[in-house]
Amino acid sequence: MEVLILLVWLTMASTELPNDLSHLEEFVDQKRFGIRKKYRPLYHISSPVGWLNNPSGFVFFKQQYHIFYQYHPYKGAWGSLHWGHAISENLVDWVHYPPTLIPKDMYDKHGCLSGSAIVHNGYLTLFYTGNVLSNNRTHQTQNIAISSDGIIFQKYLYNPVIRKAPFKITGFRNPKVWKFRNTWYMILGTVYEQRGVLVLYTSPDIFNWKFNTTLLRSYGDMGYMWENPDFFEVDGQYVLILSAQGIQPDVHRFKNFYQTGYVVGSFNYGTSQFEDVEISTATFNELDYGHDFYGAQTMQTLDGRRLLIAWLGMWENDFEESKAGWASMLTIVREVRMTFNGRLLMRPISELAELRTEVLESAWYTPGEAFQAGTKSFELLVNSTSVSHDAVLILEWGSSVRVQRYIIRYSSEFGSVSVDRGGTNGIRRADWAPVHQIFWHIFVDSSSIEVFCGDGEVVFSSRIYPKRSIRIRIAGEMELHITQYKLRRSVGYDEKLREYLRSNYLAKYNNDN
Ligand SMILES: *[C@@H]1O[C@H](CO)[C@@H](O)[C@H](O)[C@H]1NC(C)=O
Numbered sequence: 001m002e003v004l005i006l007l008v009w010l011t012m013a014s015t016e017l018p019n020d021l022s023h024l025e026e027f028v029d030q031k032r033f034g035i036r037k038k039y040r041p042l043y044h045i046s047s048p049v050g051w052l053n054n055p056s057g058f059v060f061f062k063q064q065y066h067i068f069y070q071y072h073p074y075k076g077a078w079g080s081l082h083w084g085h086a087i088s089e090n091l092v093d094w095v096h097y098p099p100t101l102i103p104k105d106m107y108d109k110h111g112c113l114s115g116s117a118i119v120h121n122g123y124l125t126l127f128y129t130g131n132v133l134s135n136n137r138t139h140q141t142q143n144i145a146i147s148s149d150g151i152i153f154q155k156y157l158y159n160p161v162i163r164k165a166p167f168k169i170t171g172f173r174n175p176k177v178w179k180f181r182n183t184w185y186m187i188l189g190t191v192y193e194q195r196g197v198l199v200l201y202t203s204p205d206i207f208n209w210k211f212n213t214t215l216l217r218s219y220g221d222m223g224y225m226w227e228n229p230d231f232f233e234v235d236g237q238y239v240l241i242l243s244a245q246g247i248q249p250d251v252h253r254f255k256n257f258y259q260t261g262y263v264v265g266s267f268n269y270g271t272s273q274f275e276d277v278e279i280s281t282a283t284f285n286e287l288d289y290g291h292d293f294y295g296a297q298t299m300q301t302l303d304g305r306r307l308l309i310a311w312l313g314m315w316e317n318d319f320e321e322s323k324a325g326w327a328s329m330l331t332i333v334r335e336v337r338m339t340f341n342g343r344l345l346m347r348p349i350s351e352l353a354e355l356r357t358e359v360l361e362s363a364w365y366t367p368g369e370a371f372q373a374g375t376k377s378f379e380l381l382v383n384s385t386s387v388s389h390d391a392v393l394i395l396e397w398g399s400s401v402r403v404q405r406y407i408i409r410y411s412s413e414f415g416s417v418s419v420d421r422g423g424t425n426g427i428r429r430a431d432w433a434p435v436h437q438i439f440w441h442i443f444v445d446s447s448s449i450e451v452f453c454g455d456g457e458v459v460f461s462s463r464i465y466p467k468r469s470i471r472i473r474i475a476g477e478m479e480l481h482i483t484q485y486k487l488r489r490s491v492g493y494d495e496k497l498r499e500y501l502r503s504n505y506l507a508k509y510n511n512d513n
């Protein structure tokens with residue numbers, strides 16, 4: 001019976017279009033970057049118009065990489081969530097595609113929340129959380145949408161596939177789905193007795209899910225809600241990524257409003273249990289120490305690399321671009337590795353070298369020297385020859401009356417690296433003890449900065465709002481070698497795609513009706 005339903009539905013999914021293509025029409029007719037460009041990144045994914053937050057599925061399908069993200073197309077602030085979509089062939093050049101999920105069904109009418117994407121039987125399949133508010137209560141269910149072409153998605157006829165949380169709870173969201181041998185696994189973040197919990201479901205076929213076990217729970221210091229789980233094996237170790245709400249700041253740790261971090265252990269597929277995993281603030285490490293980083297997602301490439309992307313944003317922060325009708329961006333894509341002692345490393349993917357158009361600087365600088373960045377979107381490679389003195393690099397802008405700064409500082413005495421973007425709660429700091437030299441790999445894109453230290457032991461991702469052109473100044477006690485590249489635009493609309501959608505999808509839809 002179920003097989004029959006599935007077959008009928010799959011046949012239908014491949015031939016019929018959803019009966020409401022108004023969002024596609026909107027996308028096709030959108031004015032090309034008709035909104036203000038101030039603060040707009042060139043090579044980070046930001047929404048065409050409207051609000052963006054967490055990545056919601058990162059997957060390779062029919063020779064293309066797909067990124068989905070939480071998206072509210074109607075204003076530059078949070079609102080009922082859709083799934084936005086961008087596609088790339090090389091992980092560098094991204095094209096905006098029409099939104100894939102629209103919150104308009106009974107089980108998702110107040111939001112299609114984040115989840116994950118897989119490829120199954122040749123279909124690109126999305127798992128997401130439907131959000132419904134009624135009588136002042138939140139009801140969250142797990143749902144599926146599917147596509148044969150990776151452009152137009154249809155919601156599963158028998159959604160929701162998980163109607164109720166295992167406990168009497170309100171938050172129950174962000175399905176991360178993967179396959180091992182003949183079983184599908186789904187982990188979800190939730191809450192039990194005011195504490196974050198991670199639950200596991202299993203399925204033989206992606207449609208019928210059974211609650212299996214509670215994998216992990218917070219014993220107090222790990223916050224009141226967990227969300228956006230991600231799980232993978234890399235360099236022989238299992239890594240669980242979580243976003244946690246309610247962890248208290250602890251000197252230099254956990255200084256953002258919410259935290260995204262990881263724990264390392266092993267997973268036993270025979271018993272479906274984590275082994276050697278203690279989760280507490282002693283073992284939970286922040287993935288990125290910057291001011292704006294949340295909801296990380298990963299995928300594995302054909303050549304075996306584990307790639308990660310996250311929201312370069314944070315709840316409760318100000319988004320200065322909001323008034324211009326858009327808000328926020330995703331991070332650049334990073335490659336994840338693990339050291340033998342369980343420290344996660346994040347480096348910019350090597351493909352990003354394709355963004356370089358011109359070498360603007362390449363020289364040794366002594367403390368006190370400075371130069372103009374000359375462009376809003378650039379990359380810096382910064383080296384020292386030793387680690388025995390402090391190294392300081394300052395990005396500054398503004399007038400002589402009011403200079404604003406973003407300061408990167410290595411302290412040889414404390415064995416630490418910090419960034420200071422000014423204002424209250426502006427400093428972020430992490431232990432860092434390079435052995436031979438300082439190496440900072442820095443990406444600036446109009447209103448964002450990502451600083452990768454050494455082999456990626458420490459990363460800081462933050463929004464900055466330079467009101468004038470940036471000057472780069474060397475301070476501290478050490479000479480620094482700086483190479484600066486100008487970077488090009490790599491995210492945008494493809495006019496041919498819009499023409500294709502107009503003639504193939506909208507024309508067909510109009511004929512059918
Ligand atoms: C809904 O919840 C809010 C916040 O908990 C509360 O202030 C408000 O009175 C509630 N409204 C109703 C109709 O129960």
Ligand SMILES: *[C@@H]1O[C@H](CO)[C@@H](O)[C@H](O)[C@H]1NC(C)=O
Nearest residue numbers: 202210211212269270271272
């Ligand atoms: C959970 O999964 C394991 C195998 O991974 C299985 O042995 C066990 O019976 C399952 N438990 C439930 C309650 O389904």
Ligand SMILES: *[C@@H]1O[C@H](CO)[C@@H](O)[C@H](O)[C@H]1NC(C)=O
Nearest residue numbers: 381382383384437438439481
């Ligand atoms: C800077 O450091 C990186 C990483 O250690 C190295 O690959 C590069 O060759 C160094 N460049 C210079 C100019 O020293």
